[in-house]
Amino acid sequence: MTDRDCAWLRSVADELALGVLSGQERAEAIAHLDRCATCREHVEQLTPVADGLLCLLPGSEPPVGFETRVMDRLRLNRPARRRRPRAAVGGGGGGEGG
Incomplete structure (x- = not known):
């Protein structure tokens, strides 16, 4: 992390106060403020x-129907689920080793 001076901090102070300063610059600004x-x-x-x-x-407010359109798109973009064959469960013979 570089040592930032007061002039630099003054130039980004408004962005820091608004909470829009980028991560690295925010970290450097907070270190300077300390x-x-x-x-x-x-x-x-x-x-x-x-x-x-x-x-x-x-x-x-979002426009009418916004939620429905988002949910429809999410369903369209989701890959189809594959169904796995279920293993037969039950008693009795028919198995190997018997």
Whole structure:
């Protein structure tokens, strides 16, 4: 992991607060925040703003029939199940070794 500086952290702080920073960069940013109180405070100030912005997004429902279409496609893409022949179960002779 490389040592990232404060200027880099400030350039990605908004993405970090929104939770959209890529995995490796997120790990590096969090490692930097563990060492740097100034950057940590900056990100802490951005987090409520990011949360507020996400709350402004309108909710949406999937279109009518969405679930049915998804389930139909899942059934179409599933390979056909093979039936295995069942072994005969029962008493009596007819077997080998007898």
